[in-house]
Amino acid sequence: MSNTKDKVVIITGASSGIGEATAKELASKGAKLVLAARREGRLQQLQKEIEKNDGKAIYKVTDVTSHEQMEELAEYALKEFGKIDVLVNNAGVMPHSFLFKKKIEDWDKMIDVNIKGVLYGIAAVLPTMREQKSGHIINLSSVAGHVVGAGSTVYAGTKFAVRAISEGLRKEEAGNNIRSTIISPGAVTSELIESITDMDLKPGIEEIYKGAIDAESIARAIAFAIEQPSDVAINEMLIRPTHQER
Ligand code: NDP
Numbered sequence: 001m002s003n004t005k006d007k008v009v010i011i012t013g014a015s016s017g018i019g020e021a022t023a024k025e026l027a028s029k030g031a032k033l034v035l036a037a038r039r040e041g042r043l044q045q046l047q048k049e050i051e052k053n054d055g056k057a058i059y060k061v062t063d064v065t066s067h068e069q070m071e072e073l074a075e076y077a078l079k080e081f082g083k084i085d086v087l088v089n090n091a092g093v094m095p096h097s098f099l100f101k102k103k104i105e106d107w108d109k110m111i112d113v114n115i116k117g118v119l120y121g122i123a124a125v126l127p128t129m130r131e132q133k134s135g136h137i138i139n140l141s142s143v144a145g146h147v148v149g150a151g152s153t154v155y156a157g158t159k160f161a162v163r164a165i166s167e168g169l170r171k172e173e174a175g176n177n178i179r180s181t182i183i184s185p186g187a188v189t190s191e192l193i194e195s196i197t198d199m200d201l202k203p204g205i206e207e208i209y210k211g212a213i214d215a216e217s218i219a220r221a222i223a224f225a226i227e228q229p230s231d232v233a234i235n236e237m238l239i240r241p242t243h244q245e246r
Helices: 017-028 040-052 067-081 104-132 153-176 202-209 215-227
Strands: 008-012 032-037 056-061 086-089 135-140 178-185 236-239
Touching (some): 008 067, 017 040, 017 056, 032 067, 056 067, 067 104, 086 104, 104 135, 104 153, 104 178, 135 215, 153 178, 178 215
Parallel strands (some): 032 056, 178 236
């Protein structure tokens, strides 16, 4: 019997890329999905596609930078499905730039989405998971959560933070049977690099992304972590394209 079947899984950033691929992968394994992002049309389309393939999915338009909206998302999952087994804190933005360009708005956005969004997600599901005495929180970090490159300074700062938060979460909640997993992808084909506005950097990054792996590669890794028996926690996975050196 699959460990994924009938698990209630909330995915933030489900409207494209890794989030969307993960939703499809988990739906095919019988999970009940709660899809979240800001673009409603995309969520509707994904829900329809999952249902067409006999999967189960509902959605709620959610901005992860709003603590209130994240609480409402968790309440919606509970109301519709009666429990929350897994949260995939996947929403993220990556507007790389050099520090001297002073793209303060981009820095704020990365801190709000990549760090605060993850914290608000944890805050929204933790009381339920503690009460259930079970749960699994999966946070998307990055190779940039391990290695800092020129131009990726602030993004890397947010992804190092995601790893620190995940490790603290693991230590705090291990006794409550709550698993935590850090997923650190290398270059993956998605809409992520579209948010880069620094034109001195963008062409170089586009070149690197020509060798990117597909989002399904990361979806399979997330599904693997979820599928493990409850006494096994896959705490961290680094997944790069084979030829990616850094
Ligand atoms: P995409 O740009 O394709 O997806 C990002 C998702 O985040 C979208 O669904 C977007 O939905 C959502 N999002 C952005 N801002 C918000 C917000 N304020 N509230 C709610 N949702 C938001 O990129 P990826 O799929 O590649 O990224 C997924 C995660 O993987 C990110 O955390 C990223 O940092 C990480 N990652 C990706 C890598 C890659 O090479 N692609 C490498 C390493 C890590 P919407 O706009 O509809 O709200």
